[in-house]
Amino acid sequence: MASNAPYSGTAGLRSRTISIGEQTIPYFFGEDCIAEIARAIANYGPDKLVIVTDDRLAGLYARDIERLARGIPSITLTHPAGESMKTPAVLSDHLETALRAGITRRSIVVSFGGGVPGNLAGLMANLLFRGVRLVHVPTTTIAAMDSVLSLKQAINSGVGKNHIGTFYAPTAVYTDVRLFDTLPERELRSGLCEMAKNCLAIRPGALNQLRAVIASDNLAAPNNLLWLLEASIAAKSAVTRNDTFERRAGLVLEYGHTVGHAIEICDYRARGAAGIPHGAAIAVGMLVAAHISHARGWLSDDEVSTHYEIVTGLGVEPALPASVHMDEVLAVVADDNKKGYLDARPDAVPFVLLRALGRPELSGGLPLVHVSMTEIREALEVIAQPSAPASVVGV
Ligand SMILES: NC(=O)c1ccc[n+]([C@@H]2O[C@H](COP(=O)([O-])OP(=O)(O)OC[C@H]3O[C@@H](n4cnc5c(N)ncnc54)[C@H](O)[C@@H]3O)[C@@H](O)[C@H]2O)c1
Numbered sequence: 087m088a089s090n091a092p093y094s095g096t097a098g099l100r101s102r103t104i105s106i107g108e109q110t111i112p113y114f115f116g117e118d119c120i121a122e123i124a125r126a127i128a129n130y131g132p133d134k135l136v137i138v139t140d141d142r143l144a145g146l147y148a149r150d151i152e153r154l155a156r157g158i159p160s161i162t163l164t165h166p167a168g169e170s171m172k173t174p175a176v177l178s179d180h181l182e183t184a185l186r187a188g189i190t191r192r193s194i195v196v197s198f199g200g201g202v203p204g205n206l207a208g209l210m211a212n213l214l215f216r217g218v219r220l221v222h223v224p225t226t227t228i229a230a231m232d233s234v235l236s237l238k239q240a241i242n243s244g245v246g247k248n249h250i251g252t253f254y255a256p257t258a259v260y261t262d263v264r265l266f267d268t269l270p271e272r273e274l275r276s277g278l279c280e281m282a283k284n285c286l287a288i289r290p291g292a293l294n295q296l297r298a299v300i301a302s303d304n305l306a307a308p309n310n311l312l313w314l315l316e317a318s319i320a321a322k323s324a325v326t327r328n329d330t331f332e333r334r335a336g337l338v339l340e341y342g343h344t345v346g347h348a349i350e351i352c353d354y355r356a357r358g359a360a361g362i363p364h365g366a367a368i369a370v371g372m373l374v375a376a377h378i379s380h381a382r383g384w385l386s387d388d389e390v391s392t393h394y395e396i397v398t399g400l401g402v403e404p405a406l407p408a409s410v411h412m413d414e415v416l417a418v419v420a421d422d423n424k425k426g427y428l429d430a431r432p433d434a435v436p437f438v439l440l441r442a443l444g445r446p447e448l449s450g451g452l453p454l455v456h457v458s459m460t461e462i463r464e465a466l467e468v469i470a471q472p473s474a475p476a477s478v479v480g481v
Contacts, residue, residue: 098122099260102316105323106237106255107330113234115261115315117308123260124156127221130257132194135160136184138207139198140167143225146268151198154223161187165206168359172202172241174250180210194219194257200226200273201233205251208239212254220256225265227277227311228365231318234259237330247351253331263311274306275401276365281314282396283372284321287341290443292317293392300399337427338446338453341438345462346371348418349410356409369402370469377465378457379439379447389443405469412466419462427454434458 099114099122116122127135135158137151144151144164151162163180165171184195195218197207204222211220224230240251266274285292295317299310322339329336346368353361362370376393379385397404406412419435428436428449437457439447446453 099126100312100316102319103323104235104259104319105327106235107326107328109237109255109330111255111258113259113261113315113319115230115263115312117262117312118264119260119262120150120153123223123262124154126258126260127154127194127196128156128158130194130219130221132158132192132219134158134187134189134193136187136189136193136195136207136210137162137198138180138195138203138210139164140171140200140203141165142167143199143203147198147225147265150265154196154198161189167202169202169242172205174241174243177206177209177241180206181213184210184214189214189218191215191218194221196221196223198223198225200224200229204229204233205239205241208254208256209241209252211256212239212252217254220254222256222259223265224259224261226269226273227266227275227314228273228280229277230259230261230266230315231277232280232322235319235322236326236332238332261315263308263315266306266311269306271401272363272366276363278305278314278400279365279369279397279402281318281321282400283339283341283368284318286372286393286396286443287338287438287440287446288321288324288444289317292321293396293443296396297399300396305400333427334452338438341440341446342368342370342372342375344371344419344435344437345374345415345466348415349406351418352410352414353407355414356407361409362407366402369397369400370404370406373397373404374462374465374469375437375439377468378437378461379441381461381464382439384439384441384447385443389440392443406466412463412470415466416459416463420459427452428456431456433460435462437462 099116102113104111104113141164165176195207195211197204211218222234224234237253237255239254240248243249285296325335350367376390380390434456436454441447447455449455
């Protein structure tokens with residue numbers, strides 16, 4: 087009999103609950119715990135596992151992927167690593183392969199990887215037989231601390247990022263922080279920047295602990311990672327508990343994203359995969375947002391300094407990448423996807439701004455306000471001075 091019992095076979099793992107609207111999703115995590123994860127998956131009683139990963143992970147973790155399946159018939163679907171694989175063509179290939187391999191409604195789709203395999207697996211689980219069970223085993227900090235804490239599942243279209251998607255809840259999430267050992271430093275820090283965003287915009291009470299983690303000079307220490315996971319789950323649940331679709335309180339998660347996402351896109355155009363990582367771009371976007379709030383008289387000098395302290399503590403250069411021009415960033419910002427949440431205004435975009443740390447300014451009940459392109463330009467001009475210390479950049 088297929089079981090959905092989330093807690094069987096999880097002895098030895100820490101557990102928390104992710105609350106997203108009506109959904110409560112168990113999240114288990116620990117160190118060196120693939121055997122426990124395999125036991126928990128087996129306890130769901132699947133007839134087959136469809137493991138979605140990428141080529142890099144399939145090489146690095148072939149043995150762990152085999153252990154995950156533990157005698158359950160399984161197929162492993164893989165693709166070259168990276169964002170360029172989040173396409174309808176790869177999704178369609180994976181669906182066909184899974185169906186030809188004879189999966190049924192009792193099968194489970196397991197993502198083993200970062201946000202890219204995670205999003206592909208999420209869409210597959212939603213589409214196969216109009217919904218089969220989904221289990222995430224995230225292997226990047228972005229996936230473990232951000233993407234699996236959301237029901238959003240999306241791939242890219244030829245027109246733009248995450249344009250084809252849906253909302254779908256996993257049955258459970260299992261993270262083994264040992265899998266982060268092989269994560270390149272830039273990927274590790276990228277996830278921690280999203281975590282820093284949660285502290286600045288949602289849970290400033292966790293900032294002192296984050297400072298201690300940064301000061302320990304070993305972000306990848308298992309105890310640090312386990313704390314960061316717990317703190318991410320608590321922060322995200324606080325705003326998604328009553329907002330399944332992240333269209334109300336959950337919009338605060340977009341802090342730093344309006345400008346950050348634009349910087350990421352512009353640098354990707356300039357330098358391809360060598361461009362600024364997602365989390366670092368969001369961190370620079372948070373500095374821009376902090377300067378705008380400061381100019382409005384909302385954030386204090388100290389609160390802006392805290393932004394700089396955390397962002398630079400995570401190793402992010404508090405400046406626009408040299409390959410990115412401010413005008414280009416502004417052009418992308420003008421097309422931001424939060425348009426439509428507030429009434430349209432010429433020369434302004436909806437933006438998440440903080441009144442104080444952990445307190446977004448609201449309009450119409452949403453954590454969004456209109457910000458003029460002039461205000462954004464002025465803040466970018468401050469940021470555009472590479473390596474300018476906080477004391478001379480208007481703080
Ligand atoms: N709400 C959401 O659904 C949400 C939120 C945040 C990000 N995302 C999506 O997630 C994606 C970015 O996530 P990502 O950075 O995890 O991308 P990713 O899956 O492409 O992983 C980044 C790189 O790290 C490598 N990698 C993964 N785990 C590794 C490990 N343990 N050791 C060594 N290398 C490893 C991968 O092979 C890849 O090259 C984007 O597509 C973004 O849209 C979605």
